Amino acid sequence: MGEMVVGLYVFVLAALAGSEVISKVPPTLHTPLMSGANAISGIAVIGALVISAQANTPMVQILGVVAITMAMINVVGGFMVTDRMLQMFKKK
Amino acid sequence: MDLSFLFDLTYLVSATLFVVGLKRLQSPATARQGNALAALAMLIAIVATLVENDVLSWTGILIGMAVGSLIGGLAARMVKMTDMPQMVGIFNAFGGGASALVAAAEFVRIQQMGAPMATGTSLSIGLGSLIGAVTFTGSFVAFGKLQGLIGGNPITFPLQKTFNALLFLAALALGAGLSGAFALGGLTPLTVFTVFIGISLLLGVLLVIPIGGADMPVVISLLNSYSGLAAAAAGFVVGNMVLIISGALVGAAGLILTIAMCKAMNRSLANVAFGTFGGESTTAQVASGEKPVRSIDAEQAAMVLAYAQSVVVVPGYGLAVAQAQHELRKVMEQLEERGVDVKYAIHPVAGRMPGHMNVLLAEADVPYDKLFDLDEINDDFQRTDVVLVVGANDVVNPESRNPQSVIAGMPILDVDRAKNCIVMKRSLSPGFAGIDNPLFYLDGTMMFFGDAKVSMSDLAREVREA
Numbered sequence: 222m223g224e225m226v227v228g229l230y231v232f233v234l235a236a237l238a239g240s241e242v243i244s245k246v247p248p249t250l251h252t253p254l255m256s257g258a259n260a261i262s263g264i265a266v267i268g269a270l271v272i273s274a275q276a277n278t279p280m281v282q283i284l285g286v287v288a289i290t291m292a293m294i295n296v297v298g299g300f301m302v303t304d305r306m307l308q309m310f311k312k313k
Numbered sequence: 314m315d316l317s318f319l320f321d322l323t324y325l326v327s328a329t330l331f332v333v334g335l336k337r338l339q340s341p342a343t344a345r346q347g348n349a350l351a352a353l354a355m356l357i358a359i360v361a362t363l364v365e366n367d368v369l370s371w372t373g374i375l376i377g378m379a380v381g382s383l384i385g386g387l388a389a390r391m392v393k394m395t396d397m398p399q400m401v402g403i404f405n406a407f408g409g410g411a412s413a414l415v416a417a418a419e420f421v422r423i424q425q426m427g428a429p430m431a432t433g434t435s436l437s438i439g440l441g442s443l444i445g446a447v448t449f450t451g452s453f454v455a456f457g458k459l460q461g462l463i464g465g466n467p468i469t470f471p472l473q474k475t476f477n478a479l480l481f482l483a484a485l486a487l488g489a490g491l492s493g494a495f496a497l498g499g500l501t502p503l504t505v506f507t508v509f510i511g512i513s514l515l516l517g518v519l520l521v522i523p524i525g526g527a528d529m530p531v532v533i534s535l536l537n538s539y540s541g542l543a544a545a546a547a548g549f550v551v552g553n554m555v556l557i558i559s560g561a562l563v564g565a566a567g568l569i570l571t572i573a574m575c576k577a578m579n580r581s582l583a584n585v586a587f588g589t590f591g592g593e594s595t596t597a598q599v600a601s602g603e604k605p606v607r608s609i610d611a612e613q614a615a616m617v618l619a620y621a622q623s624v625v626v627v628p629g630y631g632l633a634v635a636q637a638q639h640e641l642r643k644v645m646e647q648l649e650e651r652g653v654d655v656k657y658a659i660h661p662v663a664g665r666m667p668g669h670m671n672v673l674l675a676e677a678d679v680p681y682d683k684l685f686d687l688d689e690i691n692d693d694f695q696r697t698d699v700v701l702v703v704g705a706n707d708v709v710n711p712e713s714r715n716p717q718s719v720i721a722g723m724p725i726l727d728v729d730r731a732k733n734c735i736v737m738k739r740s741l742s743p744g745f746a747g748i749d750n751p752l753f754y755l756d757g758t759m760m761f762f763g764d765a766k767v768s769m770s771d772l773a774r775e776v777r778e779a
Contacts, residue, residue, distance in 0.1 A: 225433040228549050228557050235558040238332060239565035245339045248661060248686040249669025251570060254338050255537055256401050257348050258566040261331060262408040262540040264355065264438040264559040267362050268415035268547040272422070273374050274366035281422045286373040288414035293381025294388070299404050300352040301389035302397075305673050307345040313680035 242269035253306045263272025317368065321554075323361040328558040330354035335562060341681050358555050394676045395633055398666040402456040402533050405540050409448025412543035413510070416441030419550050420491075420506055435492035436548070441546030442506075443484060443513045450517030455533055458526050459665065466524025475751040477519050524585075527745045530666045531574045531585050538567025539667045570667050577661035577687075579713075579723035608740065609759045613766065614735050615775030617759070618644075621698035621733075623654040625690065628670055629663055629725055631704020631738070632765055638677035640769035641703060645679075647776045657683050658690040658700075658726050660708040687724055697731040704765050706744030711751055722744045734758045736767055 246254050269292050273285030317332040331354045337347025369375060385404075392400045416438045423430055430438075457463040468478075487509040491502060524532055545560025575582050609617075618624055626645065632638060645655045657679065663670035671684055685693075694700065702709055708729045727736050729752050736758060743749055752758055761768060 223533075224552060225437075225549065228552075228554070230547055231554055232557050232561045234559035235328075235738055236565045237337070239562035240569060241333060241763055242336045242339070243562075243566045243569050246335075247339070247341075248573070248659070248668055249671045249681055250338055250344055252397060252664075252666055252672045253344060253668070254335075254566060255346070255534065255570055255667060256397070256404070257338065257351060258541070258563045259401055259408065259537055259712060261351055261355070261405050261409070261559050262405070262537070262544050262563040264356075264358065264556050265408060265411040265415055265544045265547050266734055267553055267556055268544075268551045269377075269411055269418075270359065270362045270374065271366055271553065272415055272418045273364075273377070273549045274368045275422070276369065277422060277585070278419075278425055281418050281425070282370070282373055284418035284421065286377040288411045288418065288432070289374060289377030290381040290384075290590075291414070292411035293378050295381075295387040295404045295408040295411065296385065297382040298385030298389045298400075300348060300355070301386055302392060302400060303348045304345060305389065306394070306397075306675070307341075307348055309672070309675040309678075310341040310344065310681045311346050311675070311678070312342070312682050 249310075253303050256299055256306070257303040260296055260303060263292045263295030263299060266296055315363075317618065320361055320365045320568075323357060324331075324553070324555045326557050327354045327358040327361070330357070331559050331562060335566070341492060343731040350701075358382065362553075364405060386644050387494070394672055395665075396460075397669060397672065398529065398533055398664075399456050401405070401537070402452050402667065405533070406449050406452035406456065408540040409445045409452060409536070409543050410494075411445075412540070412547040413442045413445025413449060415547040416445060416550050417506070417510065430492070432492050435488075437546050437549035439488035439491060439509070439574065442510055444539050444546060445489065445543035446510055446513035447517035447520065448536055448543055450514045451521045451532075451539075452536050454518055454521040455517065455529055455536060458521075459533075460530055463522075467525045468522040472588060473519070473523060478576055480512055480516055484509060484516065487512070499730070521563055527583075528578065530662060530664075531571060531578060531580060533666055534567055534571040534574050535568075535585055538564050538571060541565075541567055541704050562716060572634055573661060574667055577724060579720065605753045606753050606760050607758065609735070609761055611761070611771035611775045614759070614761050614770055615779045617699055617733060617735060618653070618772075619776055619779040621648075623651055623697050623699075624648060625697050625700050625728075625731070626657045626701060627702045627705050627709060627728060628656070628657065628659070628674065629703060629705025629708065630665065630670075632706075633664065633670070633673050635704065635765035637703070637766040637769045638673055638679075640766060640773060642674075642679050644678045644769060644776055646775045647773065654684065656693070658728075659684050659686055660705070660726055661687065661724075662708065663705065691727050693726045695730040698733060700728040700731040700734045702728060702734065702736045702738075703769075706738070706750055707746045709750070709752055710744070710746070711749070711750060719748060728752065729755055729757075732757060735761055737761045737763070739764065739767055
């Protein structure tokens with residue numbers, strides 16, 4: 222199997238596992254779920270780091286740094302705001 | 314032992330922690346820990362990436378990480394809870410944008426090396442930049458609408474759908490050209506790619522502008538799903554499984570929330586995905602006027618509530634707009650001290666994004682075990698003495714049971730089945746759906762007109778004296 226096909230297998234299985242886990246999240250937590258998932262989508266920072274590490278020209282370097290900055294806003298902001306919300310959820 | 318094997322194992326740990334973290338979100342008791350686990354997973358993945366790759370220059374990387382963390386951290390600390398939808402929208406824009414840039418940078422890098430591109434690589438670059446760019450501009454437009462920078466009304470023009478479809482086809486054709494399916498007359502690949510990105514950015518704008526402000530919760534959920542798909546595509550570009558797995562998780566989460574929102578708002582998923590709903594503004598004739606309503610003041614409302622055995626509150630977005638959550642919680646605590654059984658019924662679209670009202674009430678110190686969603690509470694209404702509806706309208710409109718109505722089939726909270734119902738509202742004006750609400754004219758319904766915050770403070774005083 223080519224690397225691409227392995228990637229597709231992983232993608233499909235992860236999406237199925239994700240659906241199973243996420244569909245059991247109660248509506249009360251849907252906003253934190255969304256902002257938490259949002260933070261996870263900042264995983265693009267890994268791609269940005271790989272690109273930046275191998276940057277061979279200024280153009281690629283600039284694109285990489287902008288991508289890192291944007292992804293880190295997403296990651297740090299997303300996890301922090303989710304935590305801020307979740308600490309407000311209290312039981313009687 | 315091969316070192317790359319060790320790194321692969323580290324990425325596996327990270328991916329597993331993401332899934333476990335999301336699983337912990339299944340209960341409010343463990344959710345905070347789950348979020349921390351996901352953050353830890355991210356940290357592990359970042360560190361592993363930095364160690365694994367021979368970094369040529371640290372300057373750019375460190376500056377980017379520091380600046381991004383600072384901006385994100387400040388935004389997360391300062392944002393108001395009512396503004397969460399916008400915040401998620403703009404974070405989403407950055408996530409999608411980052412994925413698009415990763416794809417673009419890889420494209421430029423391969424071009425400059427002069428190496429031929431494999432079909433698989435060009436496909437993932439094309440998908441990553443297309444979805445990422447659509448997410449980027451689409452989320453910015455959604456942010457603008459929610460923040461009030463752009464008018465909330467749908468922006469439409471003739472042949473909009475046809476134009477969008479043509480743009481999409483043009484993007485597909487250019488993408489196919491990039492992967493070498495056919496020669497593109499003397500244009501350099503970089504020129505073609507730039508046009509391709511331009512079209513994708515434009516598509517993002519065009520898909521969101523025709524959607525009305527009140528329908529934004531669905532759009533935000535869908536764009537969230539797109540940002541996951543874009544990240545997964547970026548994972549194919551750089552050949553990293555953690556990106557593919559987390560992207561798939563986010564894609565699934567966004568899709569599930571989108572479907573939940575569509576159901577709650579009575580919309581079809583296809584309509585949202587192709588940006589063609591909320592267009593026809595339902596300026597239905599409001600045939601009120603003649604029908605009598607029973608109007609009460611704070612003192613009377615306090616009497617009804619204080620001598621009830623069970624009270625269910627239905628908070629709507631009007632409550633949050635008036636910032637009356639704290640006053641509401643005080644009134645309910647007073648009732649509980651008198652021995653009244655108090656519950657809160659939350660409609661899925663009570664706020665401006667899925668679960669938004671729950672966060673707003675949590676901020677006002679309402680314990681989460683008092684909050685019930687539609688399916689959990691609908692059967693209880695017929696055994697409830699008094700329902701208090703605050704700043705909600707369409708979500709309690711019994712017209713949805715009438716097959717001829719514009720809101721036919723929309724899931725509602727069955728408050729008209731309770732013995733009594735107090736509706737706290739500014740006026741009899743219709744809600745977003747633009748139709749009259751028969752609930753207001755029922756025998757068991759009492760209208761308590763006024764601003765939610767003022768009325769709620771009056772009510773708190775009267776309940777204390779009752």
